[in-house]
Amino acid sequence: MSVMRVERQRTASLISRPQSGAWQRFDIQLAFYAAALAIIGLMVAWTNSAEAPLAAGSTFTRGLMWFAIGIVAFSAAAAFDYRWLRTFSWLVYLVNIGLLLLTLAVGTGVAGVQRWVSIFGLQFQFSEISKVLMIAVLAAFLAARKDELGNLTTLIGATALTIPPFVLVMIQPDLGTSLVFLAILLGTLFMSGASLRWMTIGLTGALAALPIIWSQLQDYQQRRVLSFLDPTADTTGAGWQALQSQIAVGSGGLVGKGFLNGTQSSSDFLPVQSTDFAFAVLLEELGFVGGMVVFLLFVGLIWRILLIGWRSDSLFGVAFAAGAASMIIFQVLVNAGMVAGMMPVTGIPLPFITHGGASLTSIAIALGLMQSINVRQAGESRGPW
Numbered sequence: 001m002s003v004m005r006v007e008r009q010r011t012a013s014l015i016s017r018p019q020s021g022a023w024q025r026f027d028i029q030l031a032f033y034a035a036a037l038a039i040i041g042l043m044v045a046w047t048n049s050a051e052a053p054l055a056a057g058s059t060f061t062r063g064l065m066w067f068a069i070g071i072v073a074f075s076a077a078a079a080f081d082y083r084w085l086r087t088f089s090w091l092v093y094l095v096n097i098g099l100l101l102l103t104l105a106v107g108t109g110v111a112g113v114q115r116w117v118s119i120f121g122l123q124f125q126f127s128e129i130s131k132v133l134m135i136a137v138l139a140a141f142l143a144a145r146k147d148e149l150g151n152l153t154t155l156i157g158a159t160a161l162t163i164p165p166f167v168l169v170m171i172q173p174d175l176g177t178s179l180v181f182l183a184i185l186l187g188t189l190f191m192s193g194a195s196l197r198w199m200t201i202g203l204t205g206a207l208a209a210l211p212i213i214w215s216q217l218q219d220y221q222q223r224r225v226l227s228f229l230d231p232t233a234d235t236t237g238a239g240w241q242a243l244q245s246q247i248a249v250g251s252g253g254l255v256g257k258g259f260l261n262g263t264q265s266s267s268d269f270l271p272v273q274s275t276d277f278a279f280a281v282l283l284e285e286l287g288f289v290g291g292m293v294v295f296l297l298f299v300g301l302i303w304r305i306l307l308i309g310w311r312s313d314s315l316f317g318v319a320f321a322a323g324a325a326s327m328i329i330f331q332v333l334v335n336a337g338m339v340a341g342m343m344p345v346t347g348i349p350l351p352f353i354t355h356g357g358a359s360l361t362s363i364a365i366a367l368g369l370m371q372s373i374n375v376r377q378a379g380e381s382r383g384p385w
Helices: 001-016 028-047 059-079 085-086 088-107 126-143 152-171 175-192 196-208 209-217 219-229 240-252 279-310 315-339 356-377
Strands: 117-119 122-124
Touching: 028 059, 028 356, 059 085, 059 315, 085 088, 085 126, 088 117, 088 126, 088 152, 126 152, 126 175, 126 315, 126 356, 152 175, 152 196, 175 196, 175 315, 196 209, 196 315, 196 356, 219 356, 240 279, 279 315, 279 356
Parallel strands: none
Antiparallel strands: 117 122
């Protein structure tokens, strides 16, 4: 009977709860940085709903709803045993592809775009959830080949897994989100210890294919890239967003015009100010100092994510942390660069700050899974940090 009990315990280990005291390893700092960024995002949502922020359906009230959903998603993911993701990684991958195909089949949008699926009256962008699922799939794939990371076959396999979701998101079309998949792939491979020689060769090949990629872009996407090179060439068209954003950022100065005192946003000069250019609203009202606070919070968040990965007792933990950090870093750099006129307008959201339920929920799930990895690793937390 004792032998059977031991075997039963081994079988159930995958779904067992964390060991006694494991929740003491819950990373309070990671949760704090995420909550602080989400609250700042609600402040921006209040600004974008200044006329009636508490009205039903306003940007702020929808933000509150998604904030609550994000807390639930974070808590559920933290309680979830992440090892299930490794065991059923292929099922996760098929679900991922299925969600993207469903978006193309029944998705809605404007101007021929198919990005959102309506479920019980809520709009979901499955491409946002797809990013987190792809991180889990790549982490499981690399963990299963931890002794073959230097081989070309591992690099090809990881790339082959990433191409289908990349293409399906490009078809929607959503250039910005599709580029995030490539950032996740590169970051995961690099931090997991893949061959730098093969990665360099692969990047060289990707650069050589840029003319082909350019030819596949939609007309409006090409105009956005060209307007980035010279915004003044079309001040009332493709360059309008970049120019108005730069005016808002520049007028904010060092300390900003004050909360709710932004002129570009309140006068509706700033386009899509609750989504793509939400950071411009923040910089106009809170200035460079407010922007630096947000930047430092992101630095702290990414540091905690990477620290959990480095402490992990498995390559899966390292790879998942690398993917989550790469996703956030890429989105922060591209969105901030877009707002400042240093990068083309691609529609990539700024995590937590940009209004959008799918983006917030997907990041909440990713951070919750990081907590799951942290509390379930075998070793105790090392070091004073």
